[in-house]
Amino acid sequence: MTPLEKLAELAAGWQTSPLNDEVLGAVRHATLDWFATTLPGTVRPPATLLAAGLLGAGAGNAVCYVTGARVSARAAAFINATASHTVEFDDIFRDGGYHPGSPTIAAALAVAQEIGATREEFDRAVIAGYEVGCRLAMALQPSHYEKWHITGTVGTMGAAVAGAMLLNCDSAGIANAIAIASSFAGGHQQNMQGQSMVKAMHPGHAADAGLLAAYAAAAGATGAPDSLDGAKGYAAATSIGTGNWEAAFEGAGDWTPITRMTVKIHGCCGHIFAALDALDSLQKQHGFGAGDIASIHVEGYGPTKDICDRPDPQIAQEARFSLQYCLAAQLVLGQVRLAAFEPDALANPEIRAIMPCITVERAEDLAAEYPRRRMARLHLTLTDGRSFSQFQPTRRGDPEQPIRLDELVAKYVELAGPVLPPGDLDHLRDVILQGETLPMNLHAKTAVA
Numbered sequence: 001m002t003p004l005e006k007l008a009e010l011a012a013g014w015q016t017s018p019l020n021d022e023v024l025g026a027v028r029h030a031t032l033d034w035f036a037t038t039l040p041g042t043v044r045p046p047a048t049l050l051a052a053g054l055l056g057a058g059a060g061n062a063v064c065y066v067t068g069a070r071v072s073a074r075a076a077a078f079i080n081a082t083a084s085h086t087v088e089f090d091d092i093f094r095d096g097g098y099h100p101g102s103p104t105i106a107a108a109l110a111v112a113q114e115i116g117a118t119r120e121e122f123d124r125a126v127i128a129g130y131e132v133g134c135r136l137a138m139a140l141q142p143s144h145y146e147k148w149h150i151t152g153t154v155g156t157m158g159a160a161v162a163g164a165m166l167l168n169c170d171s172a173g174i175a176n177a178i179a180i181a182s183s184f185a186g187g188h189q190q191n192m193q194g195q196s197m198v199k200a201m202h203p204g205h206a207a208d209a210g211l212l213a214a215y216a217a218a219a220g221a222t223g224a225p226d227s228l229d230g231a232k233g234y235a236a237a238t239s240i241g242t243g244n245w246e247a248a249f250e251g252a253g254d255w256t257p258i259t260r261m262t263v264k265i266h267g268c269c270g271h272i273f274a275a276l277d278a279l280d281s282l283q284k285q286h287g288f289g290a291g292d293i294a295s296i297h298v299e300g301y302g303p304t305k306d307i308c309d310r311p312d313p314q315i316a317q318e319a320r321f322s323l324q325y326c327l328a329a330q331l332v333l334g335q336v337r338l339a340a341f342e343p344d345a346l347a348n349p350e351i352r353a354i355m356p357c358i359t360v361e362r363a364e365d366l367a368a369e370y371p372r373r374r375m376a377r378l379h380l381t382l383t384d385g386r387s388f389s390q391f392q393p394t395r396r397g398d399p400e401q402p403i404r405l406d407e408l409v410a411k412y413v414e415l416a417g418p419v420l421p422p423g424d425l426d427h428l429r430d431v432i433l434q435g436e437t438l439p440m441n442l443h444a445k446t447a448v449a
Helices: 003-013 021-041 047-052 073-084 101-115 119-140 150-166 171-184 198-218 234-238 270-286 302-306 323-333 349-357 405-416 422-434
Strands: 293-300 358-362 376-382 387-392
Touching: 003 119, 003 150, 003 171, 021 073, 021 101, 021 119, 021 405, 021 422, 047 073, 047 198, 073 101, 073 150, 073 198, 101 119, 101 150, 101 198, 119 150, 119 234, 150 171, 150 198, 171 198, 270 293, 270 302, 270 323, 270 376, 270 387, 293 302, 293 323, 293 349, 302 358, 323 349, 323 358, 349 358, 405 422
Parallel strands: 293 358
Antiparallel strands: 293 376, 376 387
16 A cells, blocks of 8 residues: 555554543543633634635634634634634644644534534544554654744644544545645645744644645545655655655554643743753752853754744744743743743843843754653853753653643643633533534634734
C-alpha cells in the first residue's frame, strides 16, 4: 500500500475499533482543552472580524461560537478553528511540531452539528483525524517547518479525515479526502512574522479546506494515490525528500497519537516552554526576583532561535513568539498566561527593562534532537554576581511530564471562565468529560469586533 492508503486504513479502523479507557480519556481531555483555548479566542480578532463579516452569515446547523449563530459547517469550522489558535494555548503533538486540535476538532464539531452525529461518532472522527495528521506531520518534519506552518498545512488533512469519517466514507473515501486536501493545504511562515493576523487563520483555513475535501470525497471525487509520496507530491513539494514514512508509521496499531499530546500551560509559542520551565526551576531553587537579573542566556534548538528570538515585540502576537518578552514576563508577573499579553503588560517598564538582558542561541546538540525532544539550557547571572545554569530536558505538559486532570480543568476554568456564564462553564465541562452530547447554544458573553 502507498502511505496514503496506509493512513486511510488506520483512520477507517477507528470507525469500529474498541475505545479503551486511555483513548476515551484522551479524546475527552483533548476536547476540553480545545474549548479552553477556543473560547477566549471568540472575543478577540480575527475571529470576531470573520464572524461579523460574510463568513458569519448564511444558513446551516453548525454553531459559530463567536456569536452563537447557526451557520454552514465550513463557516463554523473556519471561524472556530481561527478562535482556537488565537491565544496560543492549543494542544501540541510534539513529535510532529503540530497543533492538531484547532483544525481537527473544529471540523469534526461542525460536521457533527450539521448532520446530528452522536458523541461517539464525533469522538471517533477526532481520534482518526489526530491519527492521520500527527503521523503525516512526523513524515514531513523537521524540514517542512522551515518554510511552512504545519498546523495550517497538515491540519487540512487532519480536518479532511475527521469530516470524511462523519460523512461515512470508507477507507478509499478517506484516502481520497486526504489526497484532495493535500492540494488545498497551505500556510507559509512569512505570515507568522510581524504584525499579522494570518497565523490564527491558518488552522481556520485548514478546517474549512479539509471539509471541502471531505465533502468532495464523499460525493465521489478522487485524488492521486501517490499524492503524498510521489515525486511531485506533497512531501516532495514541502519538505526534504518524499517523506519519512518509517517515522510516520512507528507504532501504528500499537498506540494512537491522541494519547501522546502535550497540553500547553504557558500562553505562548511552545518553542519557549523549556526555557520558561528552566527559569521557573532556578527561581524556586534560589529565590531571586525580577530585579535581581543581570543577564540570561538561553541555548535552544532551531526554532527557539529562528522563530522566538524577537528582542522588541510590539503587539501581543509578536510577544507570544518572543523568548525575551516571555521570560521577562514570567519574572515580573509570575506566569505567562492571558494577562501577560494585555496592553498594560506589553508596556510594563519592569518587563521591558529585563528584555535587553536576555539572549538566545542555537545549540547544535539540542537542535539534533528536535522535534522529538524540546530542550533548553538556561544560564543566568544575578546582579550580586552569582551565576546558575539549568538544563531542561522536557517541558511540563509533555507526555513524559504530563499535567493532572485537575490542572487541565483549572486551565479550562481560567481561560473559558471570563467568556462563559458560570452555569454554561460547568455544564460544558461535565458533558465533555462524561461523554455526553455537546451543547450547541454556547457563545461568548461579550463578543467584540
